[in-house]
Amino acid sequence: MNDVFRLPEIEESLSNFDVIEIIEEGFVAYSQGKVVVPPVGEMIFESPPGDAHIKYGFIQGDEYFVIKIATGFYENARLGISTSNGLMLVFSQKTGQLVCALLDEGRLTDIRTAAAGAVAAKHLAPSDVERIGILGAGIQGRLQLKYLASVTPCKSAMVWGINAEELEAYALETRRLGYDVRTTLDAQEVPACCNLIVTATPSKNPLLMADWIRPGTHITAMGSDTHDKIELDPQILAQADMVVADSISQSKTRGEIFRATQAGAIGEQDVIELGAVIQDPSLRRQNDQQITVADLTGVAVQDIQISKAVYESLVSKGSR
Amino acid sequence: MNDVFRLPEIEESLSNFDVIEIIEEGFVAYSQGKVVVPPVGEMIFESPPGDAHIKYGFIQGDEYFVIKIATGFYENARLGISTSNGLMLVFSQKTGQLVCALLDEGRLTDIRTAAAGAVAAKHLAPSDVERIGILGAGIQGRLQLKYLASVTPCKSAMVWGINAEELEAYALETRRLGYDVRTTLDAQEVPACCNLIVTATPSKNPLLMADWIRPGTHITAMGSDTHDKIELDPQILAQADMVVADSISQSKTRGEIFRATQAGAIGEQDVIELGAVIQDPSLRRQNDQQITVADLTGVAVQDIQISKAVYESLVSKGSR
Numbered sequence: 001m002n003d004v005f006r007l008p009e010i011e012e013s014l015s016n017f018d019v020i021e022i023i024e025e026g027f028v029a030y031s032q033g034k035v036v037v038p039p040v041g042e043m044i045f046e047s048p049p050g051d052a053h054i055k056y057g058f059i060q061g062d063e064y065f066v067i068k069i070a071t072g073f074y075e076n077a078r079l080g081i082s083t084s085n086g087l088m089l090v091f092s093q094k095t096g097q098l099v100c101a102l103l104d105e106g107r108l109t110d111i112r113t114a115a116a117g118a119v120a121a122k123h124l125a126p127s128d129v130e131r132i133g134i135l136g137a138g139i140q141g142r143l144q145l146k147y148l149a150s151v152t153p154c155k156s157a158m159v160w161g162i163n164a165e166e167l168e169a170y171a172l173e174t175r176r177l178g179y180d181v182r183t184t185l186d187a188q189e190v191p192a193c194c195n196l197i198v199t200a201t202p203s204k205n206p207l208l209m210a211d212w213i214r215p216g217t218h219i220t221a222m223g224s225d226t227h228d229k230i231e232l233d234p235q236i237l238a239q240a241d242m243v244v245a246d247s248i249s250q251s252k253t254r255g256e257i258f259r260a261t262q263a264g265a266i267g268e269q270d271v272i273e274l275g276a277v278i279q280d281p282s283l284r285r286q287n288d289q290q291i292t293v294a295d296l297t298g299v300a301v302q303d304i305q306i307s308k309a310v311y312e313s314l315v316s317k318g319s320r
Numbered sequence: 321m322n323d324v325f326r327l328p329e330i331e332e333s334l335s336n337f338d339v340i341e342i343i344e345e346g347f348v349a350y351s352q353g354k355v356v357v358p359p360v361g362e363m364i365f366e367s368p369p370g371d372a373h374i375k376y377g378f379i380q381g382d383e384y385f386v387i388k389i390a391t392g393f394y395e396n397a398r399l400g401i402s403t404s405n406g407l408m409l410v411f412s413q414k415t416g417q418l419v420c421a422l423l424d425e426g427r428l429t430d431i432r433t434a435a436a437g438a439v440a441a442k443h444l445a446p447s448d449v450e451r452i453g454i455l456g457a458g459i460q461g462r463l464q465l466k467y468l469a470s471v472t473p474c475k476s477a478m479v480w481g482i483n484a485e486e487l488e489a490y491a492l493e494t495r496r497l498g499y500d501v502r503t504t505l506d507a508q509e510v511p512a513c514c515n516l517i518v519t520a521t522p523s524k525n526p527l528l529m530a531d532w533i534r535p536g537t538h539i540t541a542m543g544s545d546t547h548d549k550i551e552l553d554p555q556i557l558a559q560a561d562m563v564v565a566d567s568i569s570q571s572k573t574r575g576e577i578f579r580a581t582q583a584g585a586i587g588e589q590d591v592i593e594l595g596a597v598i599q600d601p602s603l604r605r606q607n608d609q610q611i612t613v614a615d616l617t618g619v620a621v622q623d624i625q626i627s628k629a630v631y632e633s634l635v636s637k638g639s640r
Binding site (some may be wrong): 039043098 | 324356358359361362363365368369370372375377378385387389391392393396399401405407409413414416417421423425500608
């Protein structure tokens with residue numbers, strides 16, 4: 001009655017659809033109120049440090065509902081295994097039966113997260129991206145650059161990290177994607193020469209400070225997805241011309257917007273939702289001098305969209 | 321890196337351990353505060369009516385954490401497919417990696433729920449069970465009777481349901497387990513001749529009324545696991561000498577205790593937890609005239625215990 005798919009065939013299926021397009025559609029449906037997304041389930045582990053998130057929901061009237069589990073155990077790198085893991089489960093909204101288990105080892109979460117970064121940049125980046133700055137030289141930092149290629153012609157990048165070796169590996173790999181990549185161990189260098197910046201770290205302290213940010217910069221912060229992770233000085237959000245959340249409701253308990261609101265730097269009324277920005281061009285940046293911030297905490301609708309697309313692609317290809 | 325097990329081998333593994341014993345141990349660990357159980361995740365569907373519950377958690381310092389999904393779609397019976405479904409996922413608490421997926425189609429949830437009924441009866445039933453009453457002739461109603469055989473010698477039962485055909489099928493099947501089973505379409509008949517009663521229905525209206533309950537009766541209510549399901553007149557809880565919850569925290573938002581508290585029939589201080597009753601015999605019924613009620617909403621520790629036991633049994637048998 002159900003199918004179990006593993007990583008190789010899931011990876012292969014990704015070439016059969018436009019992931020940025022389906023994620024964009026997902027954000028629109030979400031902001032239109034068509035998607036039921038209960039609060040994120042969460043477990044936090046201390047020794048070794050790690051977390052597990054359960055994101056789940058459904059588009060009303062759709063055929064499926066989806067439950068996604070993603071784990072992050074940052075010390076796994078020492079063991080030579082991936083820091084992120086997980087799986088996605090697709091169920092029938094008509095019978096409750098499991099339709100398929102996508103044992104993607106967290107890959108689809110990585111991909112849908114990177115695609116959300118591309119969606120945010122597509123609608124919020126300045127018209128002329130001079131250089132792309134990436135904070136975090138891990139899996140997500142690499143994927144962000146890969147998916148940004150679909151939305152900006154800029155092939156110049158700078159990557160910041162805390163480990164020189166990891167930075168070299170990053171530069172080598174992303175050069176193969178056609179990027180000219182400089183590396184740095186000094187985070188302040190990034191906003192000095194980049195006007196499209198993506199933060200993709202598990203940091204618990206701000207990495208970028210408000211007075212480093214030049215006019216005309218867009219920042220997508222995607223690392224923080226809990227109440228205790230933070231990548232941006234709350235004053236960056238205070239001074240931004242626009243603050244965009246993937247989910248306003250999730251931003252009440254996690255991520256940069258939560259932290260900046262807690263710090264009194266911004267108020268709830270200062271935040272608009274990504275799906276609304278996609279639908280209404282008048283909500284985007286008004287000129288190339290504005291500073292914009294997108295805070296992505298990851299929404300179940302992304303998981304719904306990508307797992308449905310993968311499943312339908314796998315089934316229509318008759319791989320089973 | 322992970323194993324996927326399906327129903328036949330999972331069913332087979334159940335003979336390798338004592339499920340009532342591990343569920344009992346789980347309740348004790350839970351009431352001792354050793355188990356982290358975040359709030360239950362829930363999705364409610366309207367057309368067709370159904371629900372999905374996500375229960376998850378971990379025993380502190382243990383090797384695993386567990387996420388369980390259970391669905392209930394009561395109109396499935398018309399389609400000839402099981403009304404309950406789901407799966408259990410076991411992850412490493414050290415790396416976040418998926419250890420195994422138990423594609424049990426909801427069977428392990430059914431079993432651990434039935435085992436919890438046996439645990440409640442073991443510690444709360446009157447010393448001489450004259451007849452067992454079961455409300456609900458579905459899967460859970462059958463399993464309750466099956467697992468009660470381990471904790472009481474009584475082989476006389478009465479089953480109530482709303483469909484005569486289903487009742488006949490129930491009687492036929494449970495006679496094979498050695499029970500002498502009478503059937504009834506009148507719920508009031510059950511408390512008139514049974515002093516150990518289990519309610520196992522998805523009812524949204526009370527099925528048993530307070531003035532029907534005789535002294536010396538124990539009732540385990542296991543059907544209600546949402547805020548809107550209810551099987552017992554709140555006055556039954558008000559007049560009971562003991563009200564026991566599997567989880568006091570879950571009883572604040574779902575189940576009979578939630579409903580009776582909402583109705584003002586009982587207060588939070590009137591409720592004790594099953595794990596505490598198991599540990600301390602002085603908390604059990606004082607005599608065979610008392611009325612006791614156990615309200616079981618289903619706790620993730622049951623899922624943790626059964627999925628670990630199944631996995632370890634499957635692995636030690638070298639079935640993979």
